Amino acid sequence: MRRLVSLVAVLVVVPGTAAFAAELDELLEQGQEASYSAEQVISCATPDGMRDALVRIEQVGGELQLTSSVSGDVEVTAGAGGWTITSDEGLLAQATVERGDPADDELYVVEEEGAVEYLGRVAMAYLLVRDGEPRAELTIDDETGVVVEAVTLTLDTEVYCERRFVSLDTETPEIDKKSGDGVGDPPTPVETSSLPESVSGFELLDQYEDESGVRFAYYSDGFFSFALFETPSAVAVPEATPVELESGDYLRVFTAGQVTYVWETRDSGMALVGDLPPDLHQAVLAEMPRPEDPGLFRRWWRALFG
């Protein structure tokens, strides 16, 4: 939250934008502390067709819990600087996040679009502009500060993904936490990396490594975000389709709200998962390690020694 505040406050170009940014920040900060339950529909118009999902959201006192009502087998809990993922088998992963300093050169300018009605409640609409192009529209419940609708846009200002609440209950829900009995050690934050610190306006915020050697680096530009995974083995994406970009050949699969690119370098498997529109994804991939056939011997070496 503080990062966004500083972001929009520093680069005020249009008179009034700072006021809108401050107003937006205040609402969002309020939303982080709100208690509510909601159902969210995610609908994305991807190059491979529509991808839809329904997610159950519950938040109490800054702790957020999400459950996919489609699969129902994975739950995410986040809050107080950390997150956990649980399933019926117990704890799958958890980590504590040490937030770095806010970026000096924030990318987004906030424009207010006025009051609207959403789910029979008063809400405020905002437009986020990056590099002069509108990239997202946010609708925020005026009473709770919760983002009830977020629409991300392509470079041609077409709707890419829409996340909207179809129900919102401001009664405090009871969060039923699952057992924290672990199945393996949680990923640990790591300090050093050969990955770039900044890519197309996205900054490397933090990174982790789990017991199996999977490294996970998290990047954000203040609104969109992606994770870059370096894996000892290939990422299993049987549904993926080949896609040829300027930076090389990849496998790609769209899910509701996210897209995954998978490729191999000489040393590891790679996957990039993010909620970016296609043009930003391609810009990021162009600055990442390029696809490269590791060769038969290296595949064998990886199979033997990881």
Next chain:
Amino acid sequence: MIHPTEQISAYLDGELHGSELGQLMDHLSRCGKCSVELEQMQFVRSAVRSLPVLELPEGLISQADPVVVPLRRHKAMWAGVAAAVVVAAVALAAIVTPPPDEVSLQQLNSLIGARSTLDPAFGPAKVSISPLVGE
């Protein structure tokens, strides 16, 4: 009755003399089977001898000269066999050793979904956690 096949062949080669030649002639006069065999063998021999004689191409003999193989070549052969065994063992180990567990898309989605919930202010607006491929 014993049929003297070997004597017939020796007769055609001009190697029978004296009493042996007399005994064969006496047998042939009484044995139709051996008489027929003699005629067939004579026919085959004359047919083979009537084939044209071909001259060998120049240089063929020198190319066909036998090469003396030194005994130490056996050491190199065994070294090659040992190397092949090692390579085969490594290949077999690579095949039978299970590769590291593959990372599932659901796992990746969940991880970034979890991390995204801590993004400044935009948690519920960004997160998707479900393995919804193809749905």
